[in-house]
Amino acid sequence: MNALPFPFPVVTWDDQAVVLIDQTLLPEQIEFRRCNDIPSLCLAISELAVRGAPAIGVAAGFGLVLSWRLNMVGENDPKKILEQFLADKKQLAATRPTAVNLFWALDRVGAMTAEMVTKGESAESISSALFAEAQAILDEDVAMCRSLGMHGQELLRDYSTVLTHCNAGGLATGGYGTAVGVVFAAKESGKSISVFADETRPLLQGARLTAWELQNQGIEVTVVCDSAAATLLSQGKVDAVITGADRIAANGDAANKIGTYPLAVLADRHGIPFYVAAPGSTFDAGTETGQDIAIELRDPGEVHQFHGGRATPEGVAAWNPAFDVTPNDLITAIISEHGIIRPPYRENLAKVWGSE
Numbered sequence: 001m002n003a004l005p006f007p008f009p010v011v012t013w014d015d016q017a018v019v020l021i022d023q024t025l026l027p028e029q030i031e032f033r034r035c036n037d038i039p040s041l042c043l044a045i046s047e048l049a050v051r052g053a054p055a056i057g058v059a060a061g062f063g064l065v066l067s068w069r070l071n072m073v074g075e076n077d078p079k080k081i082l083e084q085f086l087a088d089k090k091q092l093a094a095t096r097p098t099a100v101n102l103f104w105a106l107d108r109v110g111a112m113t114a115e116m117v118t119k120g121e122s123a124e125s126i127s128s129a130l131f132a133e134a135q136a137i138l139d140e141d142v143a144m145c146r147s148l149g150m151h152g153q154e155l156l157r158d159y160s161t162v163l164t165h166c167n168a169g170g171l172a173t174g175g176y177g178t179a180v181g182v183v184f185a186a187k188e189s190g191k192s193i194s195v196f197a198d199e200t201r202p203l204l205q206g207a208r209l210t211a212w213e214l215q216n217q218g219i220e221v222t223v224v225c226d227s228a229a230a231t232l233l234s235q236g237k238v239d240a241v242i243t244g245a246d247r248i249a250a251n252g253d254a255a256n257k258i259g260t261y262p263l264a265v266l267a268d269r270h271g272i273p274f275y276v277a278a279p280g281s282t283f284d285a286g287t288e289t290g291q292d293i294a295i296e297l298r299d300p301g302e303v304h305q306f307h308g309g310r311a312t313p314e315g316v317a318a319w320n321p322a323f324d325v326t327p328n329d330l331i332t333a334i335i336s337e338h339g340i341i342r343p344p345y346r347e348n349l350a351k352v353w354g355s356e
Contacts, residue, residue: 003216004103007142007175008222011050011058018062020050023171026152027212038067038088038280045095045102047316048203052172053246053282054141057101061134063126068123068130078117078126085113095213097294098323099256099282100247109133121339141174144279147337148178149185152242152277155333155340156182158191160239163229165198166257167209168277178277179242180210182335187219194220196238200257201226202302202320241267242335245278252328252345253290254278256322264330273332281335283353290325296320 004021013020014034022033033049035041041063044050049060061332067088071081083114089110096102112133116126152228156162162183166172169180177184186193197215200206207223214221232238241263245254254260254276287293300318304310312318334341338352 002275006170006217008170008213010139010171010173010175011053011062013062013065013134015074016066016074018059018066020044020059021171022049023051023209024049026171026208027270031203035063035066037070038063038091041066042091042095045092049127052167052244053076053099053101054145054173054178055171055281056099057097057105057281057311058134058138058141058174060102060105061137062108063171064089064106064113065127065130065134068113068127072123072127076123078121078123081123082114082117086110096296098246098296100287101281104281104287106256107139138174141279141281142176144281144337145173145176145178145181147183148277148279149176149181150189151337151339152182152275152335153186153189153191154190155273155335156186156193156240158195160186160191161194162238163196163198163232163238163241163263164210165206165241165243165263166200167205167213167215168242169210171209171213172244173279177213178244178279178335179275180213182242182275182277183219184217187217195222196232197223198226198229198259198263199223200259202306205257212325221227229263230266233266233272236270238272240273240275242275242277245276245282246323247287247293248276248278248283248334248348248349249287249289249293250349252330252334252343252349253293254326254330254331254334255290255295255323256326257323261324261326261330264326267332268330274326275329275335276326276331277335280338280353283336283349285353289328293303293323293325295324296322 169177197210303318
């Protein structure tokens with residue numbers, strides 16, 4: 001099996017390009033995709049070559065570095081560069097509507113850039129500051145996920161078995177992981193943890209990505225069909241369900257990969273704790289409840305195709321929402337870099353991240 005350094009180099013900057021592990025090719029191939037302009041980066045995000053809310057945020061940060069530097073070619077006036085920069089920012093924002101980290105990173109880097117332009121900073125100094133800010137987003141994400149993981153692993157006893165859904169490991173973040181990061185941290189703490197990974201239809205992020213990551217790090221993993229989760233839980237083979245999140249509303253409702261909500265219902269039915277692991281960049285105090293979260297609808301062709309062939313009759317329709325929302329009353333606790341957050345979520349999230 002091919003190995004990568006850990007934390008995984010999910011998004012990096014190299015010689016005027018945003019470089020991504022092409023996750024559409026895993027686990028068969030480990031290849032890196034160079035995005036030399038904004039359209040190619042937008043395509044990579046849309047095609048899920050890079051995916052997972054924190055990883056998308058990191059990619060967006062470096063994308064704005066790329067935008068500024070490309071627009072500097074033949075132009076030294078920061079105000080004129082800013083015009084195209086803002087257009088590129090809008091283009092990046094249109095790629096994925098649900099993951100709040102995308103907008104968080106774009107707004108963070110965009111606000112800093114606009115402020116520097118207003119202050120009359122040079123194009124070169126803004127370029128340097130942009131890169132430093134994008135790198136800081138990456139470094140902060142790895143640090144947040146390590147801290148999150150160490151808090152989360154305290155919820156797991158030695159020899160625990162965890163059920164995950166989709167991919168919330170290093171590939172979905174700056175390189176360390178959220179839900180799977182808890183497992184990595186447990187291993188670093190000397191615990192023996194085994195994992196059941198939901199395959200996660202229709203794009204099999206659990207089977208392709210989570211299983212690959214865990215195997216890469218020497219952690220016992222078994223892939224199960226999504227429809228087998230109920231039986232698995234009913235037989236007492238799981239000690240905890242841990243998932244990531246792409247956006248958490250002010251009241252604690254959490255949007256994550258489609259199929260997460262049913263797992264929360266099943267965990268509640270069988271008395272198994274259901275944890276959501278996410279860094280602060282995934283929280284959205286401006287979204288009141290899960291009903292206010294925009295859910296991305298993806299190409300029905302992803303449902304029609306399976307293993308390179310057609311899985312449905314010609315002419316049959318397919319509905320393909322990318323995410324669902326788990327109500328806060330089904331979430332046992334939220335694992336963050338600040339510790340374990342328990343109900344009541346609106347009050348306790350506000351204490352951690354502020355009410356605004």
